[in-house]
Amino acid sequence: MSKHPSAASPSSIREVEEYQGLLSWVSSVDHKQIGILYLLASLFFFLFGLSEAASMRIQLARPENHFLSPEQYNQIFTMHGTTMIFLVVMPIMIGLSMYFIPLMIGARDVAFPRLNAFGFWIFFFGGLLLYFSFIGGGAPVAGWFGYAPLSEKAYSFSPGQDYWAVALLLTGTGSIASAVNIIVTTFTMRAPGMSIWRTPLFVWMTMINGFLLLFAIPALNAALVMLLVDRNLNGFFFQTSHGGSALLWQHYFWFFGHPEVYIMILPVFGIISEVIPVFCRKTIYGYGFLAASTVAIGFLSFAVWAHHMFATGIGFPMYYVFAGASFLIAVPTGIKIWNWIATMWGGSIRFATAMLFATAFIIQFTVGGLSGIAFAAVPIDWQLTDSYFVVAHFHYTLLGGSLFGIMAGIYYWYPKMTGRLLSEKIGKVHFWLMVIGFNGTFFPMHLMGLYGMPRRVFTYPDLPHLGALNLFSSISAAVLIFSLLIFFYNLAISLYRGEVAGDNPWEGWSLEWATSSPPPPHNFEKVPPIRHRRPLWDYQHPDLPDPVFEGTRHDE
């Protein structure tokens, strides 16, 4: 548990003998290598998503701009949304889960290592297939939500929409495989003494997330195969001109789509629940509430989908039910926010870069959550739906929330994965530029939405304020993208020049810090005894063991 790396184990992932050469990565079934492959592939697709964001912000920098044609703009915003959701945020979550769940529960690997490799490669090739659409006849144009009948052949003739559907089927299949793997690993692979109430909250939340993936993705898959039947076999599911139903697509898509937004945030809740206690030198406040509120979110997330459809005129009982459920889901989410604040309260906080990102996450995610609660009210939704207010809302949750949380996780775990610390100096620059760039880009969008600027439209008229707000937003977007380039630079340079991390640079208490950095291919020489929720605390302070919590038995 010293600051120095264990003798004999290499201090950088570049020196691990088993990981030398491309073949060892391509043919790997090791959960750590596959986790890293997920992260690398996501960062690769992230570059595409970022350049699409940049093109959109250039186009929108001034009114009536012609940098992009309407057709190009449709392609770009569709690809931006699809990429960021399916090829960046989701695979980063799955990659981190695959890497850290076995380490945190003291296992040698995931339950199904080959299924794990299958999940990664089918996701990766699915992503490449999506991008192949650019040279295969034009990218999809119907948005990440693919509303039918807009996505039908009559309105989107190019094969882009077929590439989109097939690519999402492939990545979705990979997600289901990963979900099965995550759940089974959590239930069957825990080390002796690691009862379910002793697993770290990251494990809890990714496990619940597995259930969300398992039950949400098949709804998307069903909708996608129905769309493919319509487009390629001349079926009529969503062809309103032949009696098909546009609402059916929306119901199916959002039955998937709303759990999906929680799929993109639950593992981040897990990351935050790991990072905050370690950097505040306190145990997490309300472990049981954090775990149980995740279960509550899991259930409720399947009961709120029609709040995406208030504007379709689905009728009054539906408004009450779905508005009520949407208000309700704010409660377990709020419980989490309070738990994190209570953990920070009175702690000796070390503002390392990971902790900075976690703190910004709490604030920004709360802003996104509050605008989300506003949307649950049907009249507000009618007023603001399809405006830039929505764009502001979900970027506050997905970028200000998910991506900031992911950054906290990467700064926290990069030393474990590579053996080298990310540069804190560059990290702080990255953090502040990202906070400024992010809020500058997306906060004005609340106002644009209130002024009535519609989303998904390639340009806008030269009305008062709109031009200035958009220009400000575009300039801030440049800062945001620059900060992310700094992040990429940090990832690369620290791998070579980073400070040697040692086994436990942050003095964490969960099991991943009990092994060397990077962990050997077999993970643990010896798993420390697990008697409490913080096995490493017990190990380092045998005279001061944690009190026994309810639900954990001493003799297990």
Add this chain to the structure above:
Amino acid sequence: MMNKNKMAMVLFIASEAIFFSMLVAAYVYFHIGPQQGPGAADVLNPYKTGFYSVCLFSSSYTIWRAGCNRLASRRRTAGWLVATIILGMAFLFGEAREWDDMIHRNVTISRDLFGTSFFTLTGFHGLHVTVGLIMLGTLLGMTLLGRSDEPRWDAMESVSLYWHFVDAVWVVIFTVVYLWAFL
């Protein structure tokens, strides 16, 4: 603690159940509304399909028998597995004949909403039966050629679970598509 292979199969089946619920719901949704052209009652034959359905349902019994005999007798296990495969293939044969018959009467996937939802639903079920037959074939191969402990009990039970699921889905489809149209 549950066996990990069985648990994975249970989770996979739960996921597939959502998938089929969506396709069944789509069929029901379009069936409730006003019909254009011939509907289920005009083009389906509940007696022929009923016979082939009984084949599929009884294969749930034969695969259970195969599992019962796993330790006692490899020959009997193989025999029951062969019976299961034959019953499954009989079902697929029946489905193929029904499709052939319908297509010859110009009831196709691109004729109307009944065709679209019917062929999509039964087609995906047939695909799952086919996958099940491949699994059963693998089990049979293991029974005949495998080591003395193969097929292991969890492999046997996982495939059984999947096969029962495919059966149960057909119970729902037969009820919703056939019985609803004729009763």
